[in-house]
Amino acid sequence: MTATDLSAPAPTSTLPGGSTPAGRPVPPRAWRLAGYAALVLAAALLLLPFYWMVMSSLKTNNDVFTIPIKWLPDEVVWRNYVDIWQRSDMTTWLRNTLLLSVMVTFLQVFTGSFAAYGFARIRFPGRNLLFLAYVGTIAVPWQSYMIPQFILMSKLQLSNTLWSIVALQAFGAFGVFLIKQFYETIPEELSEAARVDGLSEFGIYRRIMLPLSRPALASLTLLTFVTTWNDYLGPLIYLRSPDLRTIQLGLNTFISQYNAEYALIMTGSVLSVLPVAVIFLLGQRYFIEGIATTGLKG
Incomplete structure (x- = not known):
């Protein structure tokens, strides 16, 4: 045995990636399982109030709290x-809310x-400046101009009508911003080729841009519908x-009249949330896709 052999370090067993048993890293699968467990726990905590509300709607008043x-x-x-249908005007409330939500959502998606x-x-000249000014209105709180809006609706004799809500919410800067960011991910070459073939700008918008923008349109539809459905201050x-x-508004008046009927109050709350939950579950795939791809170039 030579001196070189005596001075050489003893061989150690190695793992894939050069790790030794003493410093073995956590496998990626374990991290993934831990992440899934954390997400399941977070989802359970978020759904817990909704679960309690649903269960409370199936109890007697004395068992709620x-x-x-x-x-x-x-x-x-x-x-x-x-009882909630017999002791309240739930049919009228749901009809008005559904009518407003559908009309406002359609107009916002179309105009946006x-x-x-x-x-x-x-x-066109000043396009970027005009877009910046338009999108900047998102930062203006509604409370600062709701009085002028009310005066305008009163002058137009639209106050105390459903048309006042429709007229005020038919346009939205957020929708324009969201859809514009998605449009910019669509290659310009498609529009140029359509122009060469003689297609008008409206034809390009209707036959090319809209079909390719379904995820963004679905996202805007869900956001607008939920916002309009849950709106309280405007109505x-x-x-x-x-x-x-x-x-x-109907649930607020019902609570003031039956403030001790806790089970019925929870029942009305479930009925108010249920349509939004069903619509979101049906369109969540498009909603996630639209939010994830908006603003990405390429």
Whole structure:
């Protein structure tokens, strides 16, 4: 044995990537499982209030706020979902809310996508400055101009009508910004080829841009529908007739009349949330795709 052999370090077993057993890294699969567990826990915590609301709608009044909390009703009271329709004007509230939500959502998606096409594809002087000024209105709080808006609606004799809400919310700067960012991810060569073939700008918008922008349009549709459905302050200011109340105004009046009927209040809350939850579940794939791809170039 030579001196070189004596001075050489003893061989050690190695793992893939050069790691030794003493300093073995955590496998990627373990990190992935830990991440999934954390997401499941976070989702459960977020859904816990909704679960409690649904279970409370199936209880009696005395069992809603018991200590300790009863996560399952001792006796399922389906009668609450019958009583809420008999003791309130739920049909009118839901009809008005659905009508407003559908009309406002359609107009915002149409006007937002149409204006976004102009900002994204049409070249005209001052385009960037005008877009910056338009999008800058998002930062202006609504409380600062709601009085002038109310005076304008009163002058136009639209106050205390559903048309006041439709007229005020038919346009939205956020929708224009969202759709414009998505339009810019679509190659300009498609529009140029369509112009060479003789297609008008409106034809390009309708036959090329809209079909390719379904994820962004779905995202804007969901956001606008949920916002309009849950709007409380706007209908409170403009809709004074009981026949024009939305679900949020109707539940507020119902709570003031039946402030001790906790189970019925929870039942009404479930009915107000259920349509939004169903629509979001049906369109969540497009919503996530639209938010994830908006603003990406290439």
